[in-house]
Amino acid sequence: MFTAHGPTLRELAAQALSSTQTGYDLLAPKFHHTPYRTSDGVLGAVADALRPLGPFRAGLDVCCGTGAGVGVLRELCQESVTGVDFSAGMLDQARAAHADANGGAPGVHWVRADARALPFRSAFDLAVSFGAFGHFLPEERPRLFAGVHRALRPGGRFVFPIPAPPPVGSLPYWELWAFDAAMRVRNLLWRPRFIMYYRTLRLTDVVTELTRTGFTVDLTPLEEFGRRPDGSPRCRMVTALRT
Numbered sequence: 001m002f003t004a005h006g007p008t009l010r011e012l013a014a015q016a017l018s019s020t021q022t023g024y025d026l027l028a029p030k031f032h033h034t035p036y037r038t039s040d041g042v043l044g045a046v047a048d049a050l051r052p053l054g055p056f057r058a059g060l061d062v063c064c065g066t067g068a069g070v071g072v073l074r075e076l077c078q079e080s081v082t083g084v085d086f087s088a089g090m091l092d093q094a095r096a097a098h099a100d101a102n103g104g105a106p107g108v109h110w111v112r113a114d115a116r117a118l119p120f121r122s123a124f125d126l127a128v129s130f131g132a133f134g135h136f137l138p139e140e141r142p143r144l145f146a147g148v149h150r151a152l153r154p155g156g157r158f159v160f161p162i163p164a165p166p167p168v169g170s171l172p173y174w175e176l177w178a179f180d181a182a183m184r185v186r187n188l189l190w191r192p193r194f195i196m197y198y199r200t201l202r203l204t205d206v207v208t209e210l211t212r213t214g215f216t217v218d219l220t221p222l223e224e225f226g227r228r229p230d231g232s233p234r235c236r237m238v239t240a241l242r243t
Contacts, residue, residue: 028089063132067094215240
């Protein structure tokens with residue numbers, strides 16, 4: 001799962017016994033060499049799906065991490081791009097990865113903030129997020145979605161990919177089940193908690209929560225990832241429009 005440049009077992013243990021924020025501060029220097037980073041294939045598929053809808057003026061990467069989504073926004077936005085994350089370590093890596101943006105257009109800004117309390121209002125035309133929702137408990141997502149809704153201008157879009165769950169009984173199904181079960185036991189027995197769950201993000205729940213927030217939701221199959229035996233897409237792009 002990890003390259004030779006990735007974190008050691010000891011480093012992973014230290015991260016796993018930390019809080020979510022501290023864990024990512026520790027992981028940040030080697031995050032790019034872990035399987036947790038969003039793949040270039042997912043980033044490219046979302047960028048390709050968004051390109052016909054643009055260009056956009058200002059973009060926001062919610063829970064930007066080391067800045068993978070910022071790279072997508074720099075392709076699509078004309079004026080400015082903002083990355084927001086609560087981990088100072090991840091933001092440091094993002095700044096270094098996009099150091100060439102300092103003198104270019106669009107300009108890139110970095111903001112350290114909790115995504116459950118975004119400090120923006122009617123500032124963006126496009127918001128994206130990649131691979132971050134497993135760090136929010138289901139009861140926290142309405143606050144997250146409400147903050148993104150406030151951050152967007154009328155007509156703005158909140159976009160993120162969401163993969164189909166693995167078939168029940170398959171090896172990936174049991175791997176995710178075992179990981180989530182281990183995390184629940186860890187968080188029951190140890191403080192501070194480290195929130196990272198793979199099976200709490202169901203498409204039907206997400207659509208319902210976005211709709212309640214005031215978004216109009218559209219689902220676009222990302223055909224690059226193919227379809228399951230039942231014909232359903234393996235991955236969809238969720239587009240939530242602030243009407």
